[in-house]
Amino acid sequence: MTVHWKDDPKPLKQICLVDVETAPDPRLITVVCGNQTNLLKAFALCWKCLAPDIHIGFNDSQYDWPFIVEKAKKLGVLEWMFNHMSLKPMRLEKITKWQYQYNMIKKFYPKAEKSSLAYYLKESEYCIIDALSCQWLMIKHNIINEYREVASIAFISLFDTHYFAIGMKVSNLLSANAWREGILTSTISERMETESFPDFASLYPSLIMTYNLSPDKIILSRKRAESLRD
Known part of the structure; x- marks a missing residue:
């Protein structure tokens, strides 16, 4: 070791x-x-x-x-x-x-x-x-520093940045911003409240599209990338 x-x-x-x-x-x-x-x-x-x-x-x-x-x-x-x-x-x-x-x-x-x-x-x-x-x-590859940056932004532990999917990071990030606006959110999957709250499940795909991370925008080959650049 x-x-x-x-x-x-x-x-x-x-x-x-x-x-x-x-x-x-x-x-x-x-x-x-x-x-x-x-x-x-x-x-x-x-x-x-x-x-x-x-x-x-x-x-x-x-x-x-x-x-x-x-x-x-x-x-x-x-x-x-x-x-x-x-x-x-x-x-x-x-x-x-x-x-x-x-x-x-x-x-x-x-x-x-x-x-x-x-x-x-x-x-x-x-x-x-x-x-x-x-x-x-x-x-x-600057792995730990990148994970630390994600952990700081999304308010999660370094362990969670590595072992859990991006959904947790998105949920925590949205909740943190909602808190600054005086909005109380819940991470419990079953809806117990009678009032209307933002639906994070529906916001998630929109967030992906906003940052151009949807599957249809992924380029898997150099040939395809060069054709788009030209």
């Missing part, structure tokens, strides 16, 4: 957790945990101490986290890890069970000998490069 300031490609820390001894690398903080159980616990304690505001990874919700959750459950430390990493403690039976895929690292280094220290150094290098590349890509 690598630790960064939001817009800084240079890591503050590079931490590599291993369950067996590996060749030393002065660039990394290498923690030899001895076994998989201690490695998972060390990961949870690092997370707890660092308390990151934002976590990013390449396809980690489809591979890394499912693998960690399933492995922790098999080793009997899932509840312990979850309660050290989360602000809201939870019992084991309420923690979602995930599925994971086969080991991908072997695909990159099929000829490496598992008994050699160099093999495990190659594994750790792959993991660190993977983490660093994700940060570099995020900075290049």
Whole structure:
């Protein structure tokens, strides 16, 4: 794992957790945990101490986290890890069970000998490069800053800007402007009031058309774009 300031490609820390001894690398903080159980616990304690505001990874919700959750459950430390990493403690039976895929690292280094220290150094290098590349890509495309701008304008959390559709942003933005005009709105889907209020569901398509975002205005090919420009 690598630790960064939001817009800084240079890591503050590079931490590599291993369950067996590996060749030393002065660039990394290498923690030899001895076994998989201690490695998972060390990961949870690092997370707890660092308390990151934002976590990013390449396809980690489809591979890394499912693998960690399933492995922790098999080793009997899932509840312990979850309660050290989360602000809201939870019992084991309420923690979602995930599925994971086969080991991908072997695909990159099929000829490496598992008994050699160099093999495990190659594994750790792959993991660190993977983490660093994700940060570099995020900075290049200005992802977090754009999400923060949307969150500020639409009065929603940074989490909601990423995981929820644009309907929530439109509803919050309209409600905020209505509040400035002294209009009280409701986000409850079932209409309970007897008075007449603006229908946000009908305003939404009009808003899309106003900002030229309707599907019939999307250009999907360079050839079509050049023909319209000419």
